Amino acid sequence: MYTSFQELATNVSHRRVASLSKKSGNHLLAKMCGLVAADEARHANAYKHFVTRIFELDPSEMMLAFEDMMKRKIVMPAHFLRESGMKISELWAHFSDAAQRCMVYTTQDYIDILISLIKEWGIEEISGLNNEAEKARDYLMNLPQRLQRLSERIKIPEKQYEFKWLSV
Numbered sequence: 810m811y812t813s814f815q816e817l818a819t820n821v822s823h824r825r826v827a828s829l830s831k832k833s834g835n836h837l838l839a840k841m842c843g844l845v846a847a848d849e850a851r852h853a854n855a856y857k858h859f860v861t862r863i864f865e866l867d868p869s870e871m872m873l874a875f876e877d878m879m880k881r882k883i884v885m886p887a888h889f890l891r892e893s894g895m896k897i898s899e900l901w902a903h904f905s906d907a908a909q910r911c912m913v914y915t916t917q918d919y920i921d922i923l924i925s926l927i928k929e930w931g932i933e934e935i936s937g938l939n940n941e942a943e944k945a946r947d948y949l950m951n952l953p954q955r956l957q958r959l960s961e962r963i964k965i966p967e968k969q970y971e972f973k974w975l976s977v
């Protein structure tokens with residue numbers, strides 16, 4: 810479940826870095842990021858296929874797993890980024906803000922990925938769920954709209970943190 814989401818997220822972010830690199834004239838970096846993005850799309854397809862199969866075998870447990878994962882939130886990409894003298898959570902917040910400001914990976918991408926997975930696995934139409942899994946389905950079906958409302962209220966900080974590995 811996690812990897813289905815995560816591979817789609819890294820596909821988006823590498824694709825965006827590729828087009829930013831192309832625009833700024835770094836064609837080699839653009840090519841590398843494009844190749845990685847294409848790989849990530851293939852990985853996503855594999856994981857999505859596994860999940861489709863598990864939904865056929867055990868729809869209730871798979872539905873609960875999807876709900877559980879979305880409740881924990883998918884913090885990606887670069888969650889384990891490190892820099893000396895900096896708390897990991899703080900550094901990641903700066904990185905995530907920068908990614909949003911450059912439109913490399915945004916809250917809207919997160920919501921769009923969630924919607925695409927709900928469609929891909931036909932969450933709305935899955936039958937044979939137990940009561941708990943029915944509730945999980947309701948939660949998942951309402952989640953994109955809830956996140957959309959939240960994201961409209963979020964303001965990305967203007968402050969631009971200087972990452973040490975980018976300093977000249």
Ligand SMILES: [Fe+2]
Nearest residue numbers: 816848849852
């Ligand atoms: Fe991957």
